[in-house]
Amino acid sequence: MNIYMTTGTMDFMEKVKDQYVDETIHLMNGVGTTLLLHETNGKSVFQTPRKFEVVGSFGQLTEPGFFAMDNVAVTDEGKPIFEHQYKHMGEKLQNMPGFIAFRLLRPIGNDTYTLLTEWTDRRLYEIWNNSPGNQLSDKTDFKDAGGAAQHIFTSAPYTTHYKTPTEEV
Template sequence: MNLYMTSGTYDFLERLAGKHAEEHMVLMSGEEGALLLHETEGKTVFASPRKYEVLESSGSLGRPGLVVMNNIPVTDEGRPVFEYRFKNRAGKIENTPGFQAIRVLRPIKSNTYVILTAWDDELAFQRWKESAEFGKSHGHSKPEAGPSIFSGQPYITKYSISESE
């Protein structure tokens, strides 16, 4: 499965999604503007998308709510380590109240992985962050010897999915 992202104005992306109603696309808006996601086994209809391979998927995207993307720059050498750690993380998110979906996205042409989660609302996300499960999955063990697997500081972007009109 692949996931593609493209940015633009909400109106433009809404029209684009409408032209391809047979495809699974999710339109959302945030502080930086609008974002359109396209999940597919095949190619995308986007002209210049950000491209990702879906490593892990649970739940369905597209219901109204909050989408949180944890963007994590990883070195080329660190990719296998990062993926291994993520697959073997403690504190599963799927049973958290208010959870809708997760996508673990491996970048195709960049170094920034995206951990995309969808929630019923901001309160559900905040409760997850304050939970024991979050602490387990984001626990800080002692630093490992050797170079860092990260090539930059992670950052969060948030979007909202509105009711369809």
């Protein structure tokens, strides 16, 4: 499974989505941008997408929803460790109130992974995000088998938030 993303104005992104009614494409609004997310086993319908391979998945992406995308740049040596750590995150989140779906996205053509979670609303996401059990709250160190810290990140992680047009930011 692959995910492709592209951004643009709301009007243009709506037109693109309307051209491909047989494809699984989600329209989302963020701060100052609109994003289309295309989930498919085939090729992208976008001209110049950001490309990802889905290496961890739980649930179905739906509309309406609130989406959080944790973007994490990982060293080449750290990629297997990172994927092992987060591949089954959706299963761990499945009983969280408001949780809908999860995708671990391996980048194609760069080093920035995306941990995509979908929630029924922002409030429930924030409750989880601010909780001590949030697996993403400490993305700075990983431990090897002997307990020594391994630094696998090339830059500070950052999170972007999106909502489907029927939900409030």
